[in-house]
Amino acid sequence: MTTDNSVLIKVAGLKKSFGELNVLKDINTEIKKGEVVVIIGPSGSGKSTFLRCLNRLEEPTDGVIEFDGVNIIDKKVNINKHREKMGMVFQQFNLFNNLTILKNITLAPVKLGLMKKNEAEEKAIELLKRVGLAEKADAYPSQLSGGQKQRVAIVRALAMNPEVMLFDEPTSALDPEMVGEVLEVMQELAKEGMTMVVVTHEMGFAKEVASRVMFMDEGYIMEEAQPEEFFSNPKTDRCKDFLSKVLL
Amino acid sequence: MRDFKISKKVLWILIAALSVSLIFSFAVPAFAAAAESVPQDAGIVDIVKEAFLEIKHDIYSVLIQNDNYKHITDGLGVTIEITIAALFIGLALGFIVAIIRSTHDKTGKFKLLDSICKLYLTVFRGTPVIVQLLIIYYLWLGKMGIHENIAAIIAFGVNSGAYVAEILRSGIMSIDNGQFEAGRSLGFNYFKTMIYIVLPQAFKNTLPTLANEFIVLLKETSVASFIAVKDMMKGANALVGFTYNMNVPYITVALIYLVMVLVLQKGVSILERRLRNSDH
Numbered sequence: 137m138t139t140d141n142s143v144l145i146k147v148a149g150l151k152k153s154f155g156e157l158n159v160l161k162d163i164n165t166e167i168k169k170g171e172v173v174v175i176i177g178p179s180g181s182g183k184s185t186f187l188r189c190l191n192r193l194e195e196p197t198d199g200v201i202e203f204d205g206v207n208i209i210d211k212k213v214n215i216n217k218h219r220e221k222m223g224m225v226f227q228q229f230n231l232f233n234n235l236t237i238l239k240n241i242t243l244a245p246v247k248l249g250l251m252k253k254n255e256a257e258e259k260a261i262e263l264l265k266r267v268g269l270a271e272k273a274d275a276y277p278s279q280l281s282g283g284q285k286q287r288v289a290i291v292r293a294l295a296m297n298p299e300v301m302l303f304d305e306p307t308s309a310l311d312p313e314m315v316g317e318v319l320e321v322m323q324e325l326a327k328e329g330m331t332m333v334v335v336t337h338e339m340g341f342a343k344e345v346a347s348r349v350m351f352m353d354e355g356y357i358m359e360e361a362q363p364e365e366f367f368s369n370p371k372t373d374r375c376k377d378f379l380s381k382v383l384l
Numbered sequence: 385m386r387d388f389k390i391s392k393k394v395l396w397i398l399i400a401a402l403s404v405s406l407i408f409s410f411a412v413p414a415f416a417a418a419a420e421s422v423p424q425d426a427g428i429v430d431i432v433k434e435a436f437l438e439i440k441h442d443i444y445s446v447l448i449q450n451d452n453y454k455h456i457t458d459g460l461g462v463t464i465e466i467t468i469a470a471l472f473i474g475l476a477l478g479f480i481v482a483i484i485r486s487t488h489d490k491t492g493k494f495k496l497l498d499s500i501c502k503l504y505l506t507v508f509r510g511t512p513v514i515v516q517l518l519i520i521y522y523l524w525l526g527k528m529g530i531h532e533n534i535a536a537i538i539a540f541g542v543n544s545g546a547y548v549a550e551i552l553r554s555g556i557m558s559i560d561n562g563q564f565e566a567g568r569s570l571g572f573n574y575f576k577t578m579i580y581i582v583l584p585q586a587f588k589n590t591l592p593t594l595a596n597e598f599i600v601l602l603k604e605t606s607v608a609s610f611i612a613v614k615d616m617m618k619g620a621n622a623l624v625g626f627t628y629n630m631n632v633p634y635i636t637v638a639l640i641y642l643v644m645v646l647v648l649q650k651g652v653s654i655l656e657r658r659l660r661n662s663d664h
Contacts, residue, residue, distance in 0.1 A: 191569060193565055193568060193569060216568075216571045216572065216573045217571070219568065219569055219570065219571040220570070220571035222569070223569075224566075224569035226562060226565065226566065226569075228560075228562050230560075230562035230563060230565060230566035231566075232563060232566070232581055232585075233563075233585065234584055234585045234588060243570075243580060243581075244567075244570035244571060244572065247572070247576065247580055248570075248571055248572070248576075292570070293569075293570075296570060296571065
């Protein structure tokens with residue numbers, strides 16, 4: 137890691153529309169190394185779309201996204217190379233159902249030629265130990281609970297040694313009693329200095345772990361601030377209204 | 385090999401089919417002949433005895449004498465050869481077409497290739513396989529001096545490929561898009577995602593259907609004799625030709641096909657059960 141304050145992702149004038157529908161209207165922000173940015177907002181505000189634009193799972197309509205100083209919106213850029221450095225965790229886990237947990241984790245590093253097989257397996261086991269799932273290495277995804285699946289999904293992304301981790305509502309599909317185990321793993325990651333962008337409805341997580349909270353609505357970033365400031369002193373009416381609904 | 389014993393149900397079907405075919409093709413004419421050849425005052429036991437002798441004689445003279453059965457067993461080898469070779473062509477072609485078509489469905493790329501594939505599917509699924517076989521051999525490959533067995537392999541392979549393609553495409557389209565996105569997010573490009581993540585799952589899910597297509601293919605190859613391929617059917621026809629007996633050759637061939645299909649079906653159901661087990 138270089139200096140702590142260097143910018144990892146810079147977004148300027150990002151727009152995304154699906155046909156007539158303008159989901160992202162004008163997004164401008166910077167994400168620094170080691171920052172944990174939590175994005176909140178009402179449904180339909182474009183927060184998931186924004187996150188998915190960051191690794192071009194959604195193709196932005198317009199704008200610039202600089203990652204490590206390279207504009208990855210540029211069609212000439214090999215996006216696959218950059219995606220290797222951007223781990224993503226999905227709401228629906230999206231583990232590969234036909235592969236064991238170990239294979240799920242080692243598939244990408246091995247097939248993309250980043251690691252040797254035994255090297256990747258060692259790393260996978262070490263990461264699985266950290267999330268308390270080493271004994272599940274030979275199990276299949278269908279044999280795991282939702283919380284376990286999501287922890288494996290996090291490990292799968294980490295196995296690529298990413299520079300940033302993108303979380304797309306990682307706890308929304310979980311039974312309530314399993315939310316904690318996933319948030320714990322994410323908190324650990326944050327402590328270790330991983331740069332994270334998290335779309336979530338978990339306000340507790342935002343308060344405790346975020347270095348910055350970003351409130352999105354109607355395709356814009358309405359407000360961004362440190363969590364204490366954000367939750368105690370929201371500035372816009374939209375944000376006050378939203379917080380009054382989610383923080384009962 | 386666990387549980388590879390023929391189940392009771394399959395055994396009963398076999399016995400029933402065997403007895404029905406024996407009664408209709410051997411017993412009825414044999415009894416008729418026997419009734420004529422025995423003296424007027426002969427008892428029922430004599431007629432049965434005589435009938436059995438007739439059947440035994442038919443089978444002996446048509447199949448055993450002069451090693452006649454070799455016409456059928458040699459043909460069986462050709463039938464199996466054509467089926468397996470056509471299967472591989474069909475699979476290869478089916479995979480390619482399925483990938484092109486589903487890529488077009490998902491991303492809108494490959495417009496021209498997709499149109500070509502659609503044309504291929506329309507033509508080969510829209511005309512009888514025998515017509516395709518005759519056209520491919522007599523209008524094209526035969527004129528180039530290519531052996532009829534090769535022509536049959538190509539015709540059945542290309543025909544089967546059209547069906548395999550649609551089976552696989554439905555398999556690919558049924559894989560959740562999240563699997564695809566997960567692959568892409570890890571840095572796999574479109575085709576690597578397809579090959580490492582989507583296709584193995586699609587193939588696994590459609591394996592029973594593909595196996596059924598294989599069974600259909602096996603039976604369909606029986607029309608290869610139309611272009612003078614010396615398959616099992618041709619062997620039976622040859623026997624009919626010089627023994628003047630239709631019963632024994634055709635029934636024998638029917639029973640051989642039936643046994644092969646039943647064995648394959650049993651294999652498919654074992655496969656289905658295993659795949660289900662590994663899912664949970």
